[in-house]
Amino acid sequence: MPPGPDTLRLLALIGRHGSLAAAAQALGLTPAAVTQQLARAERDCRAPLVRRGPRGASLTEAGMMLAEHGRVVDEAAASATAALDGLLGRLSLRLRIGAFQAAALRLLPPALTALRHRYPDTDLSIMDITSDRGVDAVAAGEMDVAVIAAWDQPPVPPGHVRLHPLLIDPMVAVLPDDHPLARDAAAPAIDLGSLRDEAWVTIRAGHAARAQFDRAAAAAGFVPRVRFETESYDVAQAFVATGVAVALVSRLALSRLPGTVHRELTGSGLSRSIHAVTLAEHGVTPMVATFLRLLHDVTGDLTASWPGTSAAGTD
Known part of the structure; x- marks a missing residue:
């Protein structure tokens, strides 16, 4: 069986630190777990990969060859981690909004004004959409929030999408x-x-x-x-x-x-009923929850003066 990425990384760390214990600490494993993993790798490769001695461990010729590939894996993992951290940092400030015309004119401006005062670095994009596109756009990941109108019955969203009644x-x-x-x-x-x-x-x-x-x-x-x-x-x-x-x-x-x-x-x-549409889970885009609260505030203020009408409760 060819060595997997975990084995390649282990060999690279043994070569770098010169001991199984230090490699285990870097991987967050126990020395016993590393010893077992190394024994399986040597059986699979049908060759010794590490020389153990009183002063630590060193790689055999086969181990050094595999460790070179392990360093590539390690660098790729570090690069992926950095890229993910960057993406999550951008997502934490991103807010992509779609709304039908009346909502874009009456609801979005005061909510966006409040948002920019609180979070001036928010990465905003806004699109004018028809209400029948909102659920599909959010479900497909094209938007973080869509504000839609529905007559009679609201649309039934897929399981990973949620409707929030506004007014x-x-x-x-x-x-x-x-x-x-x-x-x-x-x-x-x-x-x-x-x-x-x-x-x-x-x-x-x-x-x-x-x-x-x-x-x-x-x-x-x-x-x-x-x-x-x-x-x-x-x-x-x-x-x-x-x-x-x-x-x-x-x-x-x-x-x-x-x-x-x-x-x-x-x-x-x-x-007609007005709803905000979001993914059911939006933990990586915390601006969504903030913007929903602002939309509820705006609709509450707006409908307070409407005869016999009130905003929908927050959810």
Whole structure:
């Protein structure tokens, strides 16, 4: 049987220190364990590898040849250890974040500001993503944290990925500021059915947000007359500002454009849930836990002023 890396390292250390006891100490083994390992190696190699004497130990010609390879193994191990230490040092400061647009605009800036004040050397990278990419990106190791939105039911992540609830983001009606319901300041909340005759700008068909809206409209007894479809709440609000339609927009995505007014919805239950996605174990990237705490702080402050809405509890 050819000698393995442990045997090669042992011979290199015996050659360097001149004794089995010193080699055992360097390896963190007992002298008896080293003696047994050496005896097995000599049987496997069918040749003596070490000469034992009253003043220590020296290598035979075969032992010296193998020890040369052992020094290569030792140098490679030292290089690997240094590289790992460097990597872990970088990982301790690394934070790769992905977030959908409304979260990137409303949640990330205050959390990142607080993070940079506490840890100015943090190695940050931020990517604008769609919510359906978040779980897969974290699972594949492309991101450390993804902030995603989910309608109805959140995604079910693989076992090594965890979802952290951040907040419930209710839908609100956005109306042109000259709409009769917008002018009625005494009615800050409206029923979805009161908008049955309106033209709508909605999220594009096939999206979970659109499916949720269509179900709510059916429950309210009408089929919405859709004038425009978009994938952006910002675009929807821009169209509402022209006066040509009304829209449902998540409160987090409200841009409060001139020419628009928003109203709470009574009894609709229309909302989306916002989650942070991380690996279940992120010990080598401690900034993840720190950033999660900051996100919870931000969502708590943000939702404190939302009627009937609160941030999700920390986990």
